[in-house]
Amino acid sequence: MEKKKILEVRNLKTYFYTEDGVVKAVDGVSFEVYEGETLGIVGESGCGKSVTSLSILRLLDEKGRIEEGEILFKGKNLLDLSEDEMREIRGNEIAMIFQEPMTALNPVYTIGDQIMEAIILHQKVSEQKARKIAIEMLKKVGIPEPEKRIDEYPHELSGGMRQRAMIAMALSCNPSILIADEPTTALDVTIQAQILELMKELQREYGMSIIMITHDLGVIAEMADRVLVMYAGKVVEYADVRDLFKDPHHPYTWGLMNSIPRLDVEYERLNAIPGVVPDALHFPEGCRFRNRCEFATNKCAEEPPLVEVKANHFSACWHIDELRKTMKLAQEGETA
Amino acid sequence: MTAYIVRRLLLLPLVLFGITLIVFSMLQMLGPDKLLSAYVNENLLDKLSPEKLEALKEKYGLNDRLIVRYIKWLKNLFRGDLGWSLVGKEPVLKAMLHRIPYTLELALYALFPVVGVGIWLGVKASIHHNEPIDHFIRVFAVVGWSFPDFVFGLFVLMIFYSLLGWFPPGNMSIWAEEIFSSPSFKHITHLPSIDALLNGRLDLFVDCLRHLAGPILTLSWLWWAYILRITRSSMLEVLRKDYVRTARAKGLDEKVVINKHAKRNAMIPVTTVAGAMVIGLMSGTVIVEAIFNRTGMGRFTAQAAQQLDFASLLGAVLFYSTILVIGNLIIDVLYAIIDPRIRLT
Numbered sequence: 001m002e003k004k005k006i007l008e009v010r011n012l013k014t015y016f017y018t019e020d021g022v023v024k025a026v027d028g029v030s031f032e033v034y035e036g037e038t039l040g041i042v043g044e045s046g047c048g049k050s051v052t053s054l055s056i057l058r059l060l061d062e063k064g065r066i067e068e069g070e071i072l073f074k075g076k077n078l079l080d081l082s083e084d085e086m087r088e089i090r091g092n093e094i095a096m097i098f099q100e101p102m103t104a105l106n107p108v109y110t111i112g113d114q115i116m117e118a119i120i121l122h123q124k125v126s127e128q129k130a131r132k133i134a135i136e137m138l139k140k141v142g143i144p145e146p147e148k149r150i151d152e153y154p155h156e157l158s159g160g161m162r163q164r165a166m167i168a169m170a171l172s173c174n175p176s177i178l179i180a181d182e183p184t185t186a187l188d189v190t191i192q193a194q195i196l197e198l199m200k201e202l203q204r205e206y207g208m209s210i211i212m213i214t215h216d217l218g219v220i221a222e223m224a225d226r227v228l229v230m231y232a233g234k235v236v237e238y239a240d241v242r243d244l245f246k247d248p249h250h251p252y253t254w255g256l257m258n259s260i261p262r263l264d265v266e267y268e269r270l271n272a273i274p275g276v277v278p279d280a281l282h283f284p285e286g287c288r289f290r291n292r293c294e295f296a297t298n299k300c301a302e303e304p305p306l307v308e309v310k311a312n313h314f315s316a317c318w319h320i321d322e323l324r325k326t327m328k329l330a331q332e333g334e335t336a
Numbered sequence: 337m338t339a340y341i342v343r344r345l346l347l348l349p350l351v352l353f354g355i356t357l358i359v360f361s362m363l364q365m366l367g368p369d370k371l372l373s374a375y376v377n378e379n380l381l382d383k384l385s386p387e388k389l390e391a392l393k394e395k396y397g398l399n400d401r402l403i404v405r406y407i408k409w410l411k412n413l414f415r416g417d418l419g420w421s422l423v424g425k426e427p428v429l430k431a432m433l434h435r436i437p438y439t440l441e442l443a444l445y446a447l448f449p450v451v452g453v454g455i456w457l458g459v460k461a462s463i464h465h466n467e468p469i470d471h472f473i474r475v476f477a478v479v480g481w482s483f484p485d486f487v488f489g490l491f492v493l494m495i496f497y498s499l500l501g502w503f504p505p506g507n508m509s510i511w512a513e514e515i516f517s518s519p520s521f522k523h524i525t526h527l528p529s530i531d532a533l534l535n536g537r538l539d540l541f542v543d544c545l546r547h548l549a550g551p552i553l554t555l556s557w558l559w560w561a562y563i564l565r566i567t568r569s570s571m572l573e574v575l576r577k578d579y580v581r582t583a584r585a586k587g588l589d590e591k592v593v594i595n596k597h598a599k600r601n602a603m604i605p606v607t608t609v610a611g612a613m614v615i616g617l618m619s620g621t622v623i624v625e626a627i628f629n630r631t632g633m634g635r636f637t638a639q640a641a642q643q644l645d646f647a648s649l650l651g652a653v654l655f656y657s658t659i660l661v662i663g664n665l666i667i668d669v670l671y672a673i674i675d676p677r678i679r680l681t
Binding site: 090168 | 446465466574577578579581582583584586587588589596599600601674675676677
């Protein structure tokens with residue numbers, strides 16, 4: 001069954017104009033999100049994954065500008081909408097939850113007040129009705145005693161409870177897409193698992209699509225249907241989640257996977273990708289990963305296109321063959 | 337919270353006791369000879385014989401031990417007698433009651449333009465960060481802040497009194513003073529402008545406002561700079577916070593984002609500064625009072641200090657301490673109202 005495309009981002013370029021120069025935080029990113037699926041966007045800090053999500057909602061700060069591209073949501077280009085029309089989309093059609101539930105909730109208003117605000121705004125209901133919906137939502141996200149908790153302030157809740165309240169707030173208007181920007185990074189591991197489980201459950205119930213932004217491949221494996229791997233503002237690999245883990249086609253993706261410690265192997269030192277993400281003002285010409293890549297040659301000074309290497313699997317690298325040879329050798333070495 | 341307020345108020349007498357004891361001791365350190373000049377004309381003092389001087393010191397109890405003198409002062413205080421004011425040429429209590437209304441009135445009317453408009457300007461600058469309006473407001477702030485009040489006050493007098501004749505100096509016009517002190521005029525709040533309204537004298541009310549306009553303008557101009565800068569930087573910080581982004585991500589109107597979500601969070605540091613300012617206003621503003629020839633507490637205290645008028649000084653200290661304690665209590669309560677994370681216990 002062919003699934004319906006709900007969001008399509010085409011050649012998105014978001015630049016920041018700082019005093020030191022232009023930062024090309026997102027430079028020609030394209031992807032699509034289908035109804036009811038979860039798209040994972042993975043990458044290191046500063047790769048442009050958060051900027052991508054903020055661009056979709058047009059919530060960039062004053063220095064950031066979307067220079068080029070299209071963001072088609074249900075066929076409409078969001079970049080053509082007026083600010084008023086955009087507000088109708090935010091929180092209503094596309095909702096977002098953030099990394100730090102401590103700072104993402106306003107400390108001076110009760111969580112009920114903050115949840116009801118969106119409901120009253122988008123569903124045009126009375127305050128009593130909004131309160132009922134808010135209590136219902138709090139119950140759904142697993143907050144005990146919602147009738148009491150609704151009048152509490154964020155600082156009176158634990159980190160996990162706060163993130164649950166954030167999810168309740170985001171889902172209160174039944175959005176088609178939920179953008180989750182590192183929703184579990186600030187939480188401890190057991191709470192992480194609970195929150196991810198909750199999101200899956202609610203996705204089944206509401207049938208919304210999720211864009212899961214994270215640097216954690218574990219979260220991706222747990223949640224995503226398809227994955228977009230970003231590096232320095234570019235998409236380096238884009239594939240089905242199983243295919244990506246089983247058969248990575250980009251040295252960066254492979255490096256990320258190698259850096260996850262495995263329980264069945266003993267290490268002298270953990271594997272890491274050498275070097276750091278380059279300074280956003282001075283990305284290398286051509287392939288932006290080449291200064292950290294073991295396969296890099298002169299060829300890499302030319303920008304590699306994102307090509308379909310097999311069905312529904314895209315990668316942007318000149319040396320996929322080299323990579324696959326090395327991967328094969330490594331695998332054989334392990335089994336031998 | 338009520339328990340907290342009551343407890344703080346119960347502490348007030350203790351604070352007053354401590355402060356007056358300190359000020360009293362410091363004043364007594366001047367020694368009996370200097371203290372005598374508060375009671376006897378200095379020219380006369382030089383001509384008196386040592387025996388006569390000693391007799392005078394004895395008469396005014398200047399040779400007594402400090403604690404004896406302080407207890408005597410306290411005893412009189414409880415009878416409502418704060419001594420004779422050299423500056424006011426009437427009992428201290430009466431002299432202060434004649435001046436406090438003018439100080440409070442100025443504070444009351446200056447409060448809104450100084451604090452309200454200052455905050456408004458700061459918020460405006462922050463939401464138009466780095467736009468021309470922000471630059472304009474900041475330049476305005478620096479210019480305002482760099483002006484000494486005695487220069488700016490004189491400018492105001494020059495333009496609005498000498499040139500335009502709009503805002504005369506003084507408390508009120510002579511004709512107004514006559515009505516004000518006539519027996520048929522009822523003093524209900526003791527604030528001249530308010531009493532004028534309560535007595536149905538609109539002309540008197542307008543006259544009071546005309547006399548208040550100059551000082552208010554001067555105080556506003558000088559203090560806007562301060563308050564708008566604090567507001568601006570506090571707002572800029574809050575506007576970068578995650579919860580402001582959350583509010584925007586909900587689809588809220590930018591006005592709601594600013595006024596509901598950002599402003600309240602930005603008000604904590606502003607409250608501290610604005611509170612200190614209002615307390616300052618209530619204690620009187622010496623230079624502004626002097627320039628605009630108003631009889632307020634600021635000038636009274638300055639003159640009392642100059643003339644070693646101990647009785648008046650101690651009276652003024654009582655007044656200031658009370659204002660300070662109550663003012664700070666109000667600020668603390670405001671904190672707790674603004675931010676639920678602050679608990680008063």
